[in-house]
Amino acid sequence: MSTEPTSADLDCHEWLHESVRPGPGELVFLATSDLSAHTRGRAVRAESLKTSTSVGWVPANLGIGPSGHITDDIPFDSSGDLRLLPDFDSAVRTTLIPGQPPLTIVFSDQVNTDGTPWHGDARSFLRQAIAELSEEFGIQVNAAFEHEFTDLGNTAPTQPFSLQAHRALEPIGSESMAALAEMGAQPENWLPEYAPNQFELTVSPAPALTAADRAVLVRDTVAAVFAGHDREVTFTPVPIAGDGGSGVHVHFGLNDLDGETLVFDADRPGRISVKAAKFAAGIVKYAPSLTAIFAPLVVSYQRLRPHNWSTAASFLGLQNREALLRIVPTNEIGGADPRPQLHFEFRGGDIGANPYLLLGILLKAGMEGLRQDLEPAEVVVGDPDAAVSAEGQLPTSLREAIDRLESDDVVREWFHPELLATYLAVKRAEIAEFGDLEPSQQCAAYRKFY
Template sequence: MTETNNGTATAELTELATFVTTDIAGITRGRSFAATQIDDYLRKGVGWVPANLALTPFDQIAENNPWGSAGDLRLMADPKSKARVTCLPDETPLHFYHSDITDLQGNAWDCCVRSFLKRTLKEYEDAGLKVISAVEQEFQLLGVDWPDAPSFGLRAQRRAEPFGPLLMTALQEAGAEPEMFLPEYGKDQFEITCRPADALTAADRGATIRAITKEVAALFGWNASFAPKTSANGVGNGVHLHVSFTDLDGNPVTFDASRPGRLSKAAGSFAAGVVKHLPALTAFTAPSVLSYMRLVPHHWSAAYT
């Protein structure tokens, strides 16, 4: 039994665990169950349907999607991706696992973005490379009522108390290895960074950080928005993706002082490929009208590419 603020006894709430997938719209979705049954669900997964991938950011199922109401899939959780946060006051633990989407035979579904990443990383390993990555994510807190404070200033951080310490504690509990929390240039804007890890773990952390940041902000009655723009005249929010390479034994192979740009042959080829294909990559990295409001000069974005 637990006791509420008015002193009445209530039944102990059931902790939920959730298997989640983050889709191509950048939204984390999933299904929950009693956390006491985690071993059973880790074995068999939870149900999912193809049409969930057709959900737009506006919660509309896109017309003319290839699936309609047909088909069954499974969310199969990766136990190593577990995130569990118990430090949120007056809340049950936030407990979730990043998952692969599979068919009913256990094979990776063609449209599972996490499985696509795993296949890509296997191709790098076949070429003798491991990918190390880390993310920095900017966001704005909406619904706050603070006096102005200098960009990057200590005052800008302290006026948000205790948001920053609670966010860092929650991310540490979740295993996201947060590195820095800082006030950014935009109005009521902050940035959270995490330590480097293998690329799959880094991708999971990116989604974990967004989910937990929103959860912590909601405790204060705020909305944490990672949108490229929250106002037409605002600076906007970006994501900085850091990438480096090691060989299969973990030795760094990104730097080469003798080559152009001081990049090794492999790293230089990677960078050249990114630049060459950026116009196509923007279909995934900048898919919205808001994205293109930020992809203009003087907005700290890659407008010229």
């Protein structure tokens, strides 16, 4: 139930901007993203939503795995209570999902019953990392998530990047982009990708917390539009064993608190400044220990392989799409200034990664590069095989990735013990359920969940 409003509360017609103001009888979904990167929450009638509204939540919900069951052996049982506390600044509304009524979504933080942040909340984890980066280093981050996904409703072969493939899926592409634009997610590109019936959607960069909110909107909106056309879509890392994979790439830049870039230095390798290269060094150093967070599914490791247009090793690369961390080329046509454009792309993530944890661990790892005053990351040009040490190789299975995560004292300290224990229990249960399946069976299982 919602909290009881006081006489000082404002109703929804006063606290929401006109562009996202719900109409009479509409529902408002208070959304959170769990450790398996599924969007969960509760809906309330718009008329009953007040500035003091929160709804009940349960700590054990943190342990829901990809197949929808609460995992055994987590630190939580049927006792305990939390609240979902709406962040009204995040509110968005769409009227453009086929066959669905208008819906307002408000991203919410999982908090204790006194309103303080709860240590198991992924959105609060990112929020804390953002504050830490700003207060300790004077750095703010703009980011954007790129999502790849596969149309399961077309069995005919498609040509990569073709107009034919684009038209074959219409109006799903147009409607997805329109709905995201209506929600202020600033979609940029919709394109047929290289793998069979694969597509990609990109959005504009935004402040870090908003960028992670937009990542949730993209995956849920695209899935809803597909469903509105009775068409199936999957974001799973590898939909068909042996075929190309789908990733979630994270673009991010580093700015000072006035918004000026901290990345660009024309006189250094890759034009990457010393500070940015040290930040990158932290990501490169700790990525093998973080693989269980950014590639968290059993099937993820069918994608993270050498020479697979993915990545299997942790290094900073220039013009190399198998780099875990890539320096993104700038557009200088017509004399455009490269300085504000230059940024990084993290290519290891996939749909199983909670967007808030994914971006949060990148910020945490980058800060370690600065704290430890690591040597600036080497900019690898060309074939990385000779340049990457054995320590830089990523784990080749989820089981190995979990072991790396547990054995890294620095990384473990980033997480509250109950958050980490729950995450590890969820992943171990996943390994027990799917780890011994044949690759094709793993792909089939995860197609249902993502």
